[in-house]
Amino acid sequence: MSPTPLDQLDLPEFPMPGPEIRGEAWHEMMDGIIEESAESDVWLARNPIATLVADREAGEFFLRSRSARFPGEYLYEAFGITEGPLHEQIHHNLLNTEGDSHRRLRGLVNPSLTPKAVEKYRPGIRGFLAELWDRLGGATEFDFVEAIAKPLPALTIARVMGAPPEDAPKLWDWSNWIQQQFDPVALADPGVLETIQGKVVEFHDWIRPMVAAKRGNPGDDMVTELIAAEEEGEKLTDVELENLVLNVLVGGVDTTQSQLSHIVRLLALNPDQWQALREDPETLVPRAVEEGIRYEPITPFTARMLTEEVEYRDVLFPEGTPLIICAYTANRDPAVFPDPGEFDITKDPAGTRTLTFGAGIHYCAGTNLAKLELNEALTFLADRVDSFEIAAEPAYASPVGIYGIDSLELRITPAQVPA
Ligand code: HEM
Structure with a gap:
């Protein structure tokens, strides 16, 4: 049997979430797609600009495919970003x-980010958490994003x-501005584009002298490691x-x-799970991190974007097909995750793989x-917070892009610290 061309499939519609789709409305919309997919046994959905890939295995297939690439270059051509710092x-x-x-x-940067390599940052992270907590001065009601999740x-x-x-x-400021290079709505605004260009210049002006200083005076940090790094005898150029x-x-801040904001929000909504986590942090902190990420x-x-024709599961995807790989639906794929609609930190994530960090x-x-x-932050809170609840409706950002929370007001009952 010859494969069916993509445009001949009868697929459910997937409207790109508008600005009003956040929080509960976001879950309702995406859970609706999951239900529809389960009923009709399809794993794709269509919207005017792209085809959404809904299940974990198919999402992973396209992320790992050599015939697919991130459509960055196409996006920037479309916005006329053909020269300049950005x-x-x-x-x-x-x-x-x-x-x-x-x-x-990747060969040059990966050694600085292995589990062993990042261990050296653990004491620093603990110190930052302690300092941020002290700054709260014993307050029992505060915005968790402003106090901890944003600065950490x-x-x-x-x-x-x-x-x-x-x-x-x-x-933080540079990261947040320059991150908007991935947001077509932001790029369409000439004012935003000009600001991003300016922020890229500011960053380079800031880092250049720092790199020069570290050449003469190495530190215990990634910039020093990258200066020394060599891949098959080749070093990085300054640029x-x-x-x-x-x-x-840009990847590591928002x-x-x-x-972190979402995981803490989910734990606030599940006080019994928070209590369980406090009783056995060694097991349940890492599981809470994995379950929150899922x-x-x-x-x-x-x-x-497909760079050539691809045949997959009896469907023919033409060259140039734009795809949206959806981690939300992939992470709720019932073929991979038991009870995927439940947030449950007691589940053992061993043997399951989400798409939250991508693949390939x-x-x-x-x-x-x-x-x-994430692990350090939850461990720190487990020692200091007996129980907590959400004190006001969280201010959600849009899930298109990085799905953040702008403010998360918490009311906490501090833990009794042993004398
Ligand atoms: C919970 C936090 C994070 C999440 C959910 C996340 C998610 C992702 C995803 C989904 C991708 C792949 C995108 C794609 O293939 O289209 C990616 C790539 C990347 N991330 Fe993260 N990220 C996180 C934190 C970080 C941190 C802390 C850093 C830096 C230390 C970082 C640096 C990068 C870089 C450099 C890439 C590009 C990798 C490449 O293209 O080879 N990310 N991230």
Whole structure:
């Protein structure tokens, strides 16, 4: 039997979530797609710009396919970003790089981000948490995002780069602006585009002297490691090095901030699970991190463009097909995850794999650092918070892009600290 061309399939409609789709409405919309897929046994859905890939196995197939690439270059051509500092960044961005160049860059950066390599940042992360907690001055009602989730990843990245903690707010600002290079709505606004260009220049002006200083005076940080790193006898050029560090900065701040905010929100909504976690943090903190990453992926969508025709599961996908790979639906695939609609931190995640960090050659370079921060944050809170609840409706960001929370007001009952 010959495969059916994609455009001849009768597929459910998938409307891209508008600005009003957040929080509960977001879950209702996506759970609706999951139900529809289960009833009609289809794993694809269609919207005017792309085809959504809903199940875990198919999502992973396309993320791992050599015939699919991140559509960054197409997006920037469409917005006329063909020169200037942002273009330079985009050109060097790992997500837009393929083949040997990508292999070489990952080969240079990966050793700095292995589970063993990131261990050295653990004491620093603990110190930042203690400092941020002290700043609350014993308050029992506060915005968790502002107090902890937002500053922690920026302080951590400052430490990773070997920059002073005072620079963390600057790093947060650059990361958040430059991250918008992936947001077509933001790029369409000439004012936003101009600001992003300016922020890229500011970042390079800031890091250049730091790299020069570390050449003469090495530190215990990633910039120093990248200066020394060699892949098959080849070192990074200065431009590559600066862009790689910018890549880590852009990938590593609002992502971890958003994931931490959502995990804490989910635990606040499940007080019995919080109590269980406090009783057995060694087992349940890592499981809570994995379950939070599965249940509320802050990267619910990523995109791919097919660079050649692909046949998969008796469907013919033509060259140039734009795809949306959906981690939200993939992470609720009943073929992979038991009781996928339930948030349950007691589940053992062994043997299951989510798509929250992607898959294949572009699998998130910062997974180990992100998980270290998330685990440390929950362990820290478990020692200090007896119980907690959400004091006001959270302010959700849009799930298109990084699905963050702008504010999460918590009311806590502090734990009795032994004398
Ligand atoms: C919970 C936190 C995080 C999540 C959910 C996340 C998610 C992702 C995803 C889904 C991708 C792949 C996108 C695609 O293939 O289209 C990715 C790539 C990447 N991430 Fe993360 N990320 C997180 C934290 C971090 C951190 C802390 C860093 C830096 C230390 C980082 C650096 C990167 C880089 C450099 C890439 C590009 C990799 C490549 O193209 O080879 N991420 N991330």
